[in-house]
Amino acid sequence: MARLVMKFGGTSVADIARIRNVAQHVKREVDAGHEVAVVVSAMSGTTNQLVAWARETAPLHDAREYDAIVATGEQVTVGLLAIELQRIGIPARSWLGWQIPIRTDNAHGAARIQDINGDELIRRFGEGQVAVIAGFQGLGPDNRITTLGRGGSDTSAVAIAAAIKADRCDIYTDVDGVYTTDPRIVAKARKLDKISYEEMLEMASLGAKVLQTRSVELAMVYRVRLQVRSSFDAPDAPQGTGAGDIVGTLVCDEEEIVEQQVVSGIAYSKDEAKITLVKVEDRPGVAAKVFGPLADNSINVDMIIQNVSDDGKSTDMTFTVPQAELARAEDVIRKAQAEIGAKEIKTDTNVVKVSIIGIGMRSHAGVAKTMFQTLAAKGINILAITTSEIKVSVLIEAEYTELAVRALHTAYGLDGE
Amino acid sequence: MARLVMKFGGTSVADIARIRNVAQHVKREVDAGHEVAVVVSAMSGTTNQLVAWARETAPLHDAREYDAIVATGEQVTVGLLAIELQRIGIPARSWLGWQIPIRTDNAHGAARIQDINGDELIRRFGEGQVAVIAGFQGLGPDNRITTLGRGGSDTSAVAIAAAIKADRCDIYTDVDGVYTTDPRIVAKARKLDKISYEEMLEMASLGAKVLQTRSVELAMVYRVRLQVRSSFDAPDAPQGTGAGDIVGTLVCDEEEIVEQQVVSGIAYSKDEAKITLVKVEDRPGVAAKVFGPLADNSINVDMIIQNVSDDGKSTDMTFTVPQAELARAEDVIRKAQAEIGAKEIKTDTNVVKVSIIGIGMRSHAGVAKTMFQTLAAKGINILAITTSEIKVSVLIEAEYTELAVRALHTAYGLDGE
Numbered sequence: 071m072a073r074l075v076m077k078f079g080g081t082s083v084a085d086i087a088r089i090r091n092v093a094q095h096v097k098r099e100v101d102a103g104h105e106v107a108v109v110v111s112a113m114s115g116t117t118n119q120l121v122a123w124a125r126e127t128a129p130l131h132d133a134r135e136y137d138a139i140v141a142t143g144e145q146v147t148v149g150l151l152a153i154e155l156q157r158i159g160i161p162a163r164s165w166l167g168w169q170i171p172i173r174t175d176n177a178h179g180a181a182r183i184q185d186i187n188g189d190e191l192i193r194r195f196g197e198g199q200v201a202v203i204a205g206f207q208g209l210g211p212d213n214r215i216t217t218l219g220r221g222g223s224d225t226s227a228v229a230i231a232a233a234i235k236a237d238r239c240d241i242y243t244d245v246d247g248v249y250t251t252d253p254r255i256v257a258k259a260r261k262l263d264k265i266s267y268e269e270m271l272e273m274a275s276l277g278a279k280v281l282q283t284r285s286v287e288l289a290m291v292y293r294v295r296l297q298v299r300s301s302f303d304a305p306d307a308p309q310g311t312g313a314g315d316i317v318g319t320l321v322c323d324e325e326e327i328v329e330q331q332v333v334s335g336i337a338y339s340k341d342e343a344k345i346t347l348v349k350v351e352d353r354p355g356v357a358a359k360v361f362g363p364l365a366d367n368s369i370n371v372d373m374i375i376q377n378v379s380d381d382g383k384s385t386d387m388t389f390t391v392p393q394a395e396l397a398r399a400e401d402v403i404r405k406a407q408a409e410i411g412a413k414e415i416k417t418d419t420n421v422v423k424v425s426i427i428g429i430g431m432r433s434h435a436g437v438a439k440t441m442f443q444t445l446a447a448k449g450i451n452i453l454a455i456t457t458s459e460i461k462v463s464v465l466i467e468a469e470y471t472e473l474a475v476r477a478l479h480t481a482y483g484l485d486g487e
Numbered sequence: 488m489a490r491l492v493m494k495f496g497g498t499s500v501a502d503i504a505r506i507r508n509v510a511q512h513v514k515r516e517v518d519a520g521h522e523v524a525v526v527v528s529a530m531s532g533t534t535n536q537l538v539a540w541a542r543e544t545a546p547l548h549d550a551r552e553y554d555a556i557v558a559t560g561e562q563v564t565v566g567l568l569a570i571e572l573q574r575i576g577i578p579a580r581s582w583l584g585w586q587i588p589i590r591t592d593n594a595h596g597a598a599r600i601q602d603i604n605g606d607e608l609i610r611r612f613g614e615g616q617v618a619v620i621a622g623f624q625g626l627g628p629d630n631r632i633t634t635l636g637r638g639g640s641d642t643s644a645v646a647i648a649a650a651i652k653a654d655r656c657d658i659y660t661d662v663d664g665v666y667t668t669d670p671r672i673v674a675k676a677r678k679l680d681k682i683s684y685e686e687m688l689e690m691a692s693l694g695a696k697v698l699q700t701r702s703v704e705l706a707m708v709y710r711v712r713l714q715v716r717s718s719f720d721a722p723d724a725p726q727g728t729g730a731g732d733i734v735g736t737l738v739c740d741e742e743e744i745v746e747q748q749v750v751s752g753i754a755y756s757k758d759e760a761k762i763t764l765v766k767v768e769d770r771p772g773v774a775a776k777v778f779g780p781l782a783d784n785s786i787n788v789d790m791i792i793q794n795v796s797d798d799g800k801s802t803d804m805t806f807t808v809p810q811a812e813l814a815r816a817e818d819v820i821r822k823a824q825a826e827i828g829a830k831e832i833k834t835d836t837n838v839v840k841v842s843i844i845g846i847g848m849r850s851h852a853g854v855a856k857t858m859f860q861t862l863a864a865k866g867i868n869i870l871a872i873t874t875s876e877i878k879v880s881v882l883i884e885a886e887y888t889e890l891a892v893r894a895l896h897t898a899y900g901l902d903g904e
Binding site for chain 1: 571
């Protein structure tokens with residue numbers, strides 16, 4: 071007997087037929103003797119309609135009213151799923167954010183969960199009742215409905231799993247697990263059986279869209295074992311055997327991963343923009359004049375590269391920001407241009423960041439060297455480099471993306487059959 | 488300065504354009520210096536969609552889940568209306584049933600309001616804030632959402648008006664007031680300026696669909712002055728002057744009605760079914776054998792007529808029930824047929840109940856006589872009669888409905904220009 075949280079997104083509950091399919095997945099776990107809490111999103115499309123109405127009424131609107139409106143999407147789904155579970159003979163009831171309650175801060179539209187009291191849910195597990203919980207929503211200190219913002223249902227599921235001390239939180243999604251890299255680019259990409267929280271966090275923040283970053287952070291903090299698996303599998307398909315019924319990818323503590331790869335995956339992100347300040351004076355304090363104003367404007371600078379000065383007087387300085395922040399960043403830099411003393415400001419969005427990720431790097435030397443050699447052998451120029459304990463990222467021209475990812479996938483021995 | 492409750496139904500908030508129109512009605516009252524609580528229904532069609540989903544999932548479903556699902560309709564409308572009011576510069580916030588809270592009993596799907604705490608609403612009136620309140624819903628003793636059943640939003644509005652001690656509760660609907668009779672049948676029907684609670688109750692329960700019976704009962708108990716008026720009037724049209732800005736029909740205490748008519752209105756109801764027991768034994772205790780089982784099955788018997796016995800041994804007994812209960816009533820009677828000793832059971836739904844209503848009847852004799860003479864003069868046969876202090880109802884064949892209503896409207900001097 072285990073205690074499970076099962077989370078289903080909007081496409082998995084898009085209509086009554088799919089809600090029945092979700093109920094069959096739940097039934098399988100209940101029949102196996104598990105205690106189950108299900109967390110669901112709104113039927114796909116519903117939230118968009120609700121958001122459209124709010125925007126049509128007023129483009130700038132009260133976030134508290136917006137939250138009350140969009141939270142109805144999940145409210146409908148939990149009711150329907152509870153009805154369907156009851157129909158097939160499984161005791162179930164729906165729970166809204168304010169009923170549990172899932173307490174959040176007051177940041178309407180992007181609230182953070184602060185506290186969940188799982189006592190009543192656990193008591194009812196003892197009576198054999200399945201909890202069907204509305205994701206994405208909570209109760210603010212103002213006694214009004216809050217929503218958690220983008221990807222919030224994953225976060226709800228993990229937070230609930232932590233609150234009820236679940237043995238595992240299964241995220242049912244439209245892919246069957248986490249891959250060594252994007253299978254659309256690399257045909258030989260392999261599904262990973264296990265990946266550590268740290269690696270998953272790097273994958274998620276680097277553009278692998280399987281899980282929302284916040285939910286992985288939360289899982290890591292509370293040591294919630296997360297499984298990513300497909301909601302399109304037949305509910306009665308054979309489940310994995312042995313290590314906890316894993317059929318997708320388990321995101322877990324690294325100690326649970328016995329055979330560690332040096333590099334677990336290759337990620338890439340197209341959401342990069344490069345800004346180059348040409349012929350900046352090469353003297354102390356220049357960097358502060360560049361990056362101070364950017365920080366003051368909450369612009370995230372990622373990679374920084376400063377070329378060696380040719381003449382000892384001036385140099386080029388290059389850095390990257392997310393594409394969505396490019397316009398603001400450029401504006402900030404142009405205002406400071408005179409003081410910085412840059413001759414020219416150039417921007418380029420035609421770049422991509424490619425990363426190798428693996429907790430094994432900590433104990434292996436020469437991992438980065440393989441990356442640089444592999445890219446050099448393909449004639450790919452590296453524009454910038456950043457590293458962390460478990461990651462090496464390089465900025466390259468966008469047109470080399472697929473070539474680079476495929477070459478690195480092979481070089482680190484990740485290719486499957 | 489007055490304190491008003493304004494209630495708008497589903498067709499009045501069917502889309503964003505109509506929600507903007509509702510906001511203009513509210514703005515007019517706010518600009519006039521009034522304190523305003525607005526009660527709204529779901530956008531028309533929304534509730535039907537939600538009900539259809541619940542039924543598709545399972546025809547027999549948990550009423551508590553049903554309530555959570557259908558209550559989302561009003562939740563969306565209050566959010567949108569609050570946003571629109573804010574957009575046009577009126578401080579406003581939405582209130583869900585559980586937030587006020589509107590406490591009800593535990594009869595999910597048809598709950599009754601038990602208590603409303605209006606303190607916080609009143610406090611915010613003092614800050615100039617308009618309360619936008621979800622109709623049709625409340626909070627049950629189980630801490631779950633309840634709905635009030637059909638027409639519940641009218642009841643919500645009246646209950647809130649009582650709780651906040653409003654000077655008036657304006658029900659905005661698709662007609663501009665209460666008429667002396669159905670204008671679709673009688674072209675000369677007149678709009679009433681005022682009608683007493685007692686009369687309105689009879690009108691409502693007899694098929695005039697302007698207001699739900701329960702809301703009128705509640706208004707009478709708490710002496711809430713109700714105005715029925717059209718939501719399709721231009722919001723900036725001239726308002727009534729003098730007696731409380733009444734532009735529609737005021738439902739109020741009879742003492743507020745100076746010039747009372749003997750008969751205020753003519754109502755009719757097609758929702759009648761007649762059951763005749765042929766040749767029932769004419770002996771004591773038979774009535775109990777007929778009506779006891781019906782009462783045990785919660786079937787409402789309305790009119791009863793027992794013919795004079797021809798032979799002193801047997802007689803025919805006729806009574807009416809609502810059409811929706813005919814099948815059940817017939818079933819109950821057939822089971823008891825042997826004991827009752829009826830030779831045959833006949834049913835007929837081709838009947839209609841026509842009523843004259845007026846508090847003036849209490850002090851005027853001969854009112855019923857005029858009714859019987861008028862119908863006789865048109866050759867209309869009366870199948871059954873019931874009376875109350877302020878009402879006389881007759882059962883006639885359905886094909887005479889329009890003829891009877893028109894003749895009575897003229898006979899009691901109700902015809903307008």
